[in-house]
Amino acid sequence: MESKVYFIGAGPGDVDLITVKGRYILEKADVVIYAGSLVNSEHLEFCKKDAAIYNSASMTLNEVLDVIKKYYKENKTIVRLHTGDPSIYGAIQEQMDEISKYNIPFEVVPGVSSFTAAAASIKREFTLPKVSQTVILTRVEGRTPVPKKEDLEILCKAQASMALFLSVGMIGKVAEKLRKGYGRNVPIAVIQKATWKDEKIVIGTLEDIEEKVKNAGITKTAQILVGDFIDTDYDKSLLYDENFTHEFRKAKNETCHN
Structure with missing residues (x-):
């Protein structure tokens, strides 16, 4: 080489x-x-x-x-x-x-990335039809500053699926900002050391996640996933819908013309 x-x-x-x-x-x-x-x-x-x-x-x-x-x-x-x-x-x-x-x-x-590994660990898809088609990757401010325009409280107003890096040590601050931004109680999951042998998973809501994370002893090396995609009803994808035509497949109800 x-x-x-x-x-x-x-x-x-x-x-x-x-x-x-x-x-x-x-x-x-x-x-x-x-x-x-x-x-x-x-x-x-x-x-x-x-x-x-x-x-x-x-x-x-x-x-x-x-x-x-x-x-x-x-x-x-x-x-x-x-x-x-x-x-x-x-x-x-x-x-x-x-x-x-x-x-x-x-x-x-x-x-x-650990954010996709974390989603795999909880067996969820970030981009569900009519739930969210956007994934935001971010963090809260620690020793490394975050631009004011990217404050967590502002970002979550989009109601998108979110993955937070380097933030679990401030889970109380995270939950508080998310509650203010979302304006409602949404699902949240914390996955420590996703795909490692000693992986830990905690799933809750913005109201109880801080206590659950502290009880689990999770203080670092964890992904925080937030959004309705974790627990909600959703529409099935058009990609595999028998009535949906695309480049590689005609819909069953589509009339064929010679």
Whole structure:
């Protein structure tokens, strides 16, 4: 493989949820810098025995860049292994921008995000006909600020399906903002470590979710899913409706003309 940097999404937890392409590159890599605080360490079992492994949990941006520059000069294949999909709260843009300054080639390999894994864990679909055709991915303000125009209370006025990252430690604040924004009691689910062996699922409403989450001992590494899609009636999709015509199928009640 050529010497360059691969930003790879490792998936939400289960090591088999990395893509085939991601696993293949990981197996061939000379150097792996992985987000040790979030990425399942079992991924490292697929690395070459002589691969150089770095845990970025304790590293600064400059330290990560120093490792990349060092091994690129040695003509090595480098993997930057991120959790979920690296394009969502992955802090990869700053890394890509910096290595571009040194003309170091790179590629991004997408992965399964924790928000889709969480929906799979509770066996729900975000986009139900006549319920919601929009999914909002967001977070509440913590040490990282959120633009005022994206305040949770404002966003939920759209009544769309929502997935909140990095917010379960402030579940009380989340529930309060959602109650104000929705103006009613809607279903909410909290999924800790979706697809991991020690996954936890809590389902409730805006009125009782804070207590349920605290009783379950969930304080971090969790997705918050919000919206009627979790528990509601819905219309069936037209895609499989026998009376609906599309490019690949004529409706049963459609008259055929020769």
